[in-house]
Amino acid sequence: MKYLFFDTECANCFDKTGKLFSIGFVLTDENFNVLEPREDILINPDAQFDWFVVRKMMAYDRRIFKSKPKFDAVFPRLTKMLDGAVAVGFNTAADVVYLLDECNRYKLDPPKIRFFDVQMFEQKLSGRENVCRLTSAYEEWCKAEPHDAHRSDMDAEMTMDVAKALCAHLGMNMDEAVAAYPDFAGETDGFYYAYSTEEMRDSRDKTPRPHYRKVKPGQENFCLRGSRNHEMFMRYAEDINKRNEGARVCLSDNLESFDYDRAMRALTRIDAAGMGYTLKPAEAKIYASCAVRDETGRPRKCSKYSRARRLAAAGETEMMTIDEFEQRFSLPADANLDWDRFDAPEYAREVKRRKRKRRKTNDPTKQGDRR
Secondary structure, three states: OEEEEEEEEEOOOHHHOOOEEEEEEEEEEOOOOEEEEEEEEEOOOOOOOOHHHHHHOOOOOHHHHHHOOOHHHHHHHHHHHHOOEEEEEOOHHHHHHHHHHHHHHOOOOOOOOEEEEHHHHHHHHHOOOOOOOHHHHHHHHHOOOOOOOOOHHHHHHHHHHHHHHHHHHHOOOHHHHHHHOHHHEEEEEOOEEEEOOOOOEEOOOOOOOOOOOOOOOOOOOOOOOOOHHHHHHHHHHHHHHHHOOOOEEEEOHHHHHHOHHHHHHHHHHHHHOOOEEOOOHHHOOEEEEOOOEOOOOOEOOOOOHHHHHHHHHOOOOEEEEHHHHHHHOOOOOOOOOOOOOOOOHHHHHHHHHHHHHHHHHHOOOOOOOOO
16 A cells, blocks of 8 residues: 655645645555655745744745645545545644645545554554644654744655554554554545545535634724634735735734734735735835824834845845835725725625525525535
């Protein structure tokens, strides 16, 4: 049997749907002889990168992904690799769901995937109460310093090394381990997936999050992560970047987090100027700062400010205040400033579809076999 040790990375998981920007893999036989060496397939996610991914989880310059093929272009190769192989990962179900998400997003027929989870396998053999991170398992079982670059191919190789060490501990090869621990194996059926002891779950059922971040009195104009305002802001920015290929503008965290209306107007100005938005000062032609004070009257710190100031001193970025930015870039006369309606009708339609689906699902007269 062939084993495709793999890992994925997503640009964002908005709407509980992963948008892949890399798939790393190593293909081996049951005795861990490498059939295809480690490789990272880079993908244009055709979506906004989440700020946390950009800051904490990227081993590549985000700009390179525009020139990479989209998921539908790499799909034939992925299908060929999965044919006759067991997909093996660390928390494999999550990676499998991301693959199904992309098939659903690009209207592709999903391949049949058989999978095995090394994370659950490791938890069983170590006797842990809870599952652990890949780097911790690698350090314990492989007695080596783990790679921590958030690269899919490196994580795939570490997963292979951990699986090899676990099998050596048992005196088994992968064929024997998968047969001995069927609870950690599973498969897909169309857009349904399950471990062997579970019922099939439909990955297309993107039920809406139960609630947004709770807004406290006086915070209605905040744009904190997890709030409806934040999601609307990020969707507007993503929509602008799809339209415009011009220079990028980076806005202060203070503006983005604590003045939703002004931040949205700033995006409208950016769009009217044919520019785009970025979370990273290093990718921006312009950085707009914003002074905000907290409840005690002390200035709030912006995590981007020091980096932007160094880039401005080197002549790589133009730095200005938000007031100066607004003076230079005017709002178009026909600008839609009604953020509740928002210039993204597809998002509004999607919300309505979800509500209709939820009402239909809750109606006992209309319930049936959802498969």
